Amino acid sequence: MYPLQSMTHATVYIVISIYFLLLVTLRTNPFNAAGAFVQEIFTRRKYLLHFVAVMAILFFNKIELWVESHMKYTADFTPKVYALEGNFVAAFQQFFQNDILTMVTSMFYVVIFPCLMIASILIYTYQKKHRLFYALCYTVMINYIVAIPFYLFFPVLEVWAFHPKVDLLITQAFPAFESEYRPLSGLDNCFPSLHTSISVSMAILAAHSGNRFWKWFSILSCSIIIFAIFYLGIHWVTDMFGGVILGTFAARVGIRISEERTVLGGLLVQPRRLKQQKVGD
Template sequence: MYPLQSMTHATVYIVISIYVLLYLSLRKNPFFVAGAFVQDFFTKRKFFFHFAAVMAILFFNKVELWIESKMHYTPDFTAKIHGLEGDFVAGFQHLFYNNTVTMVTSIFYVIVFPCLMIVSILIYTYQKKYRLFYALCYTVIINYVIAIPFYLFFPVQEVWAFHPNVKLLILEVFPKFEAEYRPLSGLDNCFPSLHTSISVSMALLASRSGNRLWKWFSLLSCVVIIFSIFYLGIHWLTDMCGGVLLGIFAARLGLSISEERPFFSRILLPQRRLQKQEVSE
């Protein structure tokens, strides 16, 4: 029996993981934590619009696949990427191949990755760290706004689909991955790696949270997810490098906007609102 038999099966694991991570990170009943989020969602207009913006950009990421299918612009930069880095991913995959490693990396790629964003939102909301919540919203939006044009105009195929000596190892754990997970991400939506950039961004934001367990778990997850994108045969080294740079840039910019540093405060908010921000939040 395969550990992940379907996306429904994976979703159940994601929900369980969120529950466990919330309890361990906050030592509170996760339902109370979720209740705090629902309350803020319906009572704080600024909170609502920021969260809605994140949902909109995540939805547009799926629309991007439809736009791409209608485009007549069909270049393929995969051969150029392979020419730059050669057989790095193939050697990496063969060096570390092990059934247990395949299981762990698949779980982090499919299950832990979405938990990083969801649990971060719930933790920051429950702890009333709204600036960090807003920073997360800006960060996610920046990651996708920058990545999507690359997916449209600089398509690069996943390694396993191009390199004859690389396998999509996640199929050994999640055999329906191509049928059920693939609609969320195009086969040529490779550079930059959003699994890398979002993981890096969430780890950087978690380092500001003051929550020791969440900080170290986010950092560990980031490292394992970056390892997994190579090991599972999905991303090129170039994708990872682009993802790391994007993740750092997005997190720093998101924090700058949420903390209303001088440059952004002059653009985004009138001065009189800045003075009242902390009171209103």
């Protein structure tokens, strides 16, 4: 029996994983975190606008696939990447190939990856670490804004689709991967690897959270996901390096922007408070 029979199964696993991650990380009822998120959405306009912006950029990623399908641009940079890397991914996959490892890495690629983003939003919201929440929003947007032009104008096929000795192992755990997951990501949307960049970004933000468990879980998950992109036969080493650079850059810039906006907000609020005090006097 396949652990991931459809995206419906994957969604159920994602919800269950988020529940237990919140339970362990926050040591409280996970529904409290969900409630805090809903409260912030309806009471803080700034919070709502940032969340909507993230949803918009994720939707735009879907639009990118539609735009790409209607473009007459036919360049393919895969042969150049292969000439640079050779058979590394093929050798890597053959060396580690194991049925249990295939199941574990597939779960991290499909289930844990989105959990890192969703759980981070709920954790930072519940703990009222709004600066980290805003940093996460900026980070995700930067990742996609930088990556999408590469997907449009620097197309690189996934390794298994080009290399005859590399298999798409994820189909052994998720047979419907090509029909149900593929619409979320184009076959030639390889460089940079967003699975790598987003995972790296979430790990960097988690390192600033002050929560020991969430920090190390995010770092471990990031490491396994990077391993998985090679092992499952999806990404090239070049994609990984591009993802690491992008993810690090996006997280650093996201943190910097959130800090500057927080300072600016404080400077704007302080004069108002002083003015109110003078009026009260």
